[in-house]
Amino acid sequence: MVDITDFRNGMSLLSGAVNVITTAGASGRFGFTASAVCSVTDTPPTLLVCMNRSSSSHCHFKDNEILTVNVLGAQQQDVSQAFSSKISMDERFNFGEWITLATGSPVLKDALVSFDCQVKQMNEVGTHTIFYCEVQAIQTNTEGEHSGLIYFNRSYHHVGKLSA
Amino acid sequence: MVDITDFRNGMSLLSGAVNVITTAGASGRFGFTASAVCSVTDTPPTLLVCMNRSSSSHCHFKDNEILTVNVLGAQQQDVSQAFSSKISMDERFNFGEWITLATGSPVLKDALVSFDCQVKQMNEVGTHTIFYCEVQAIQTNTEGEHSGLIYFNRSYHHVGKLSA
Numbered sequence: 001m002v003d004i005t006d007f008r009n010g011m012s013l014l015s016g017a018v019n020v021i022t023t024a025g026a027s028g029r030f031g032f033t034a035s036a037v038c039s040v041t042d043t044p045p046t047l048l049v050c051m052n053r054s055s056s057s058h059c060h061f062k063d064n065e066i067l068t069v070n071v072l073g074a075q076q077q078d079v080s081q082a083f084s085s086k087i088s089m090d091e092r093f094n095f096g097e098w099i100t101l102a103t104g105s106p107v108l109k110d111a112l113v114s115f116d117c118q119v120k121q122m123n124e125v126g127t128h129t130i131f132y133c134e135v136q137a138i139q140t141n142t143e144g145e146h147s148g149l150i151y152f153n154r155s156y157h158h159v160g161k162l163s164a
Numbered sequence: 165m166v167d168i169t170d171f172r173n174g175m176s177l178l179s180g181a182v183n184v185i186t187t188a189g190a191s192g193r194f195g196f197t198a199s200a201v202c203s204v205t206d207t208p209p210t211l212l213v214c215m216n217r218s219s220s221s222h223c224h225f226k227d228n229e230i231l232t233v234n235v236l237g238a239q240q241q242d243v244s245q246a247f248s249s250k251i252s253m254d255e256r257f258n259f260g261e262w263i264t265l266a267t268g269s270p271v272l273k274d275a276l277v278s279f280d281c282q283v284k285q286m287n288e289v290g291t292h293t294i295f296y297c298e299v300q301a302i303q304t305n306t307e308g309e310h311s312g313l314i315y316f317n318r319s320y321h322h323v324g325k326l327s328a
Contacts, residue, residue, distance in 0.1 A: 007209035041290035126205035
């Protein structure tokens with residue numbers, strides 16, 4: 001087994017897209033910044049999100065059973081910072097414009113791409129829950145020049161350019 | 165439910181690190197290129213890898229119960245292409261220099277970082293298996309100037325610079 005600090009240092013070199021994961025419903029409206037998202041299968045279209053069970057919003061995602069993965073563009077570092085800060089949920093949602101698609105979970109209107117999902121299965125591993133989510137609707141914003149927001153080596157970076 | 169093409173197009177905008185996942189053991193030596201890797205928890209240090217069950221090497225990863233996630237640096241696009249091509253497993257391992265750490269699974273000597281893992285749990289979702297892997301050893305190469313290899317919008321990109 002490896003040391004936790006070595007593991008964290010190693011993981012800081014695994015670059016990842018920056019996403020804001022949101023939910024809304026009877027249990028309230030919540031959102032946080034995360035990079036632990038990945039594609040699972042396209043039959044049916046499914047992704048997974050890894051969430052710490054000790055986070056205050058974890059139980060609300062579990063109760064609402066819906067979530068949206070909003071993949072941030074290079075110009076949305078302020079949204080990433082708001083959703084990883086100590087400010088209240090209401091204050092967080094003051095950053096960006098929010099709409100809904102199929103499930104009612106908050107969708108960031110100008111995210112690079114948003115996946116609006118129904119949670120289908122949860123799997124607990126150590127301190128975390130893996131949410132397996134079936135995609136109900138997708139919104140993409142690829143008009144104009146956009147690039148992706150990346151977290152690598154403990155800082156933000158930009159990647160690529162999408163042509164109009 | 166969304167269309168598979170829309171899902172794939174949307175997922176092409178979720179940037180990801182480029183990794184070569186390897187295994188070795190009684191079942192043989194195998195490796196393939198994948199971006200569907202993410203950190204799960206640090207207690208104990210665990211990551212997940214998502215693998216298509218229809219791939220020819222899937223059963224060998226399952227049998228060997230060990231795997232290494234080799235996170236590629238910007239200069240290793242040739243290794244990525246070899247491990248996602250139609251060439252034989254032996255030919256693939258001619259790209260790069262391979263060593264072993266704790267488990268005996270192949271470790272790319274100059275990968276940005278390699279996580280040498282024991283598979284602890286498998287979860288089948290649709291067409292894919294999620295391998296939950298406990299990290300047994302880590303190798304990092306951060307001397308000199310290195311940057312990460314990213315796949316975004318269906319092409320390779322480089323991100324960041326690590327200072328010596």
